[in-house]
Amino acid sequence: MQNLSRRSVLTLGAALGVTAVADPSKAWAWSSAESIAAVDTVTDPWKVWDDATDPLVASLLDNGQIPAVNAAFASWRANGDPLPAGLPANLTTYLQQVNTLPSWADQTKLARAAQFNKRMSLYLFLLYGLGSGIMSTVIPREARNVYWSEGGAVMQSRAAKTFTYGYDLSALDAFQPTGGFVVTSNKTRLTHAAVRHLLPTSAKWRAVTDDQDFIPISNGDILVTFHSLGTYVHGKLKQWGIRMSAAEEEAYLHQWQVALHLLGVRDDFIPASWAAAKSQSAYVLTPIMGSTPEGVALADILLNLVSQVDLGVTKGFQREFARYVLSDKIGDWLKLPRDYASRTLIEVGWPAYVAFREGLSPIIPTSFSVFDQFVRGLAMLFLNNGTSPTYTPITIPTGNRPG
Ligand code: HEM
Incomplete structure (x- = not known):
């Protein structure tokens, strides 16, 4: 954590559209009473990873099966597609369980979110691109993870893959059988599990990380990134005085709640309301932002991509x-x-x-x-998918940043 004074944390929080800012010196204190699960417990999400996915992907990597999985995944695009043939049996069994919306997903709200995304699209491109995208480089763990993972050396294609996620999330039929967001989320969840297995073998990453037990991308880290995306964008739209109905605001949150579930975040960490999201963001995001050599390098690369x-x-x-x-x-x-x-x-x-x-x-x-x-x-x-001429599918990495 950077040594941010309480005053500068407050100033930063206000600038980012997050008004309440907790004292960064305090331990995790966000009660899950305010979560989708609504259970009054306090669990540290930085000590929770993805037990359902991590051992499976580790074994696929260790057995050299990932290239064949990526090849089979190439034709798997739409939520309603059958699972691709030829996958390892344990991966098929896993996907049969997770390749679906959570029981609490509300199609009415998701449809409203899709219309809202369409109406807000110009602001969303701007805020996700220049706001959230660059903010990710001052989230120290994320910057170091992205820099030292395989994709860190080829940021143009990495950016295009991230655009694929955003594009699939924003499509009008994102959560319908014809849309692709559930599939893209599953590929992303598997990618994160691969990173958890691969990055700990990188001596360069281990030399700079402060990740718990040298395992990256905990539930806590994913929540941080969600706040740099959804919570930040919601705060900015409010700050700019853009009209949103209460139903639209709720729907926009709901889309992100489902997205977090699909990435393997436990329901007892997913905020149930914007008020809960903002209070959680105050704990997890604002105090931990700071400068790293990796983040400075990535921001320069990303801004130069935009300048192209x-x-x-x-x-x-x-x-x-x-x-x-x-x-x-x-x-x-x-x-x-x-x-x-x-x-x-x-x-x-x-x-x-x-x-x-x-x-x-x-x-x-x-x-x-x-x-x-x-x-x-x-x-x-x-x-245009980040200047890439064609759709850029998300692929599971098999190594770390070369060199
Ligand atoms: C990969 C989205 C959280 C680190 C990806 C990909 C997507 C994505 C779409 C696949 C595209 C690609 O390979 O670049 C998200 C979303 C998040 C989230 C929506 C939260 C809401 C995080 C966090 C970290 C992280 C918290 C680290 C602290 C990575 C890394 C890769 C990756 C290292 C792999 C890059 C590679 O292939 O080398 N993520 N992510 N992500 N993500 Fe995330």
Whole structure:
């Protein structure tokens, strides 16, 4: 954990749209009474991994079966597809159990979330891409995990795979038989289990990690990442004054609750309401953010990937926008260069752009076209799967970062 003072934690929390910030020196104290399971217990999620998946994937890796699994998975795309033929029997048995929605999933809410995602799409591309994506690089464990895992050396294809997850989550039929999100989540869950088995064999990762017992990606870590995605985005939309009905807010949370379940997070850790999510985020995310050499390197790579497409703005503007949505503290940690003229334009122009788009102001801001081209360019980047010409399937790694 970085040595953040309580005051700077509060400032960072406010900048990220999380108002309540717990004292980082306090132990885990989030009661599961506020979770989907609604049981009044306090369990440390950083000591929980994925018992249903980890031993299975470890054995598949040890037996050299993963390349054949990846090959069989290539044609497995839609939730309603039959499980691919030719998988090891123990993997088929496992998938028969997990390749389904939880009993508490509510199709009405999921359908409402899909419509909400569509209506919010331009803001979502921007906030997930420049907000959450760059925030992941100041989550120390995630930055070190991503950097030292196999995909850390090929960030363009890794970004494209992450876009696949986002694309499948945001599709109108994401949770329907024709959609692909349940399948993509299962591939991701298996990928995380592989990382848990592989990264501990990396001497370079072991030299820098603070992960419990040298096992990465605990339930606690996944919750942290959820807050950098869903909770952060929800907070920003509220902060920007974007109109959302109570039902839409609930639906957007529900989609993430199901997503967390599909990634193997226990129901007693999944927040049941936005209030519970925000209080959990205050414990798990805000206090642990900080700078690492791996995170600085990854942020630079990711921002350069975004710069490859023409967003009609300078690199300086793009870096300042990342600072604007994440805070200057995070921008400084990541050594993002300053461009004060762009910052002034953003601070005046962005709220005016949002107000006009949302029908809260009749005045077209003079900078409207700058922001419009910028957000539409980011949307195209996402829809083109991160400049990759074709759909990039998620594949289970078989090694760590080479070299
Ligand atoms: C892989 C999503 C949490 C570390 C992936 C992939 C997706 C994904 C879609 C497959 C694409 C790829 O290979 O890059 C998510 C989501 C999370 C989450 C939605 C939480 C809501 C985490 C956390 C960590 C982590 C907490 C580490 C602390 C990794 C690593 C890979 C990976 C190391 C593998 C990269 C490789 O192939 O080398 N994740 N993840 N993820 N994730 Fe996550």
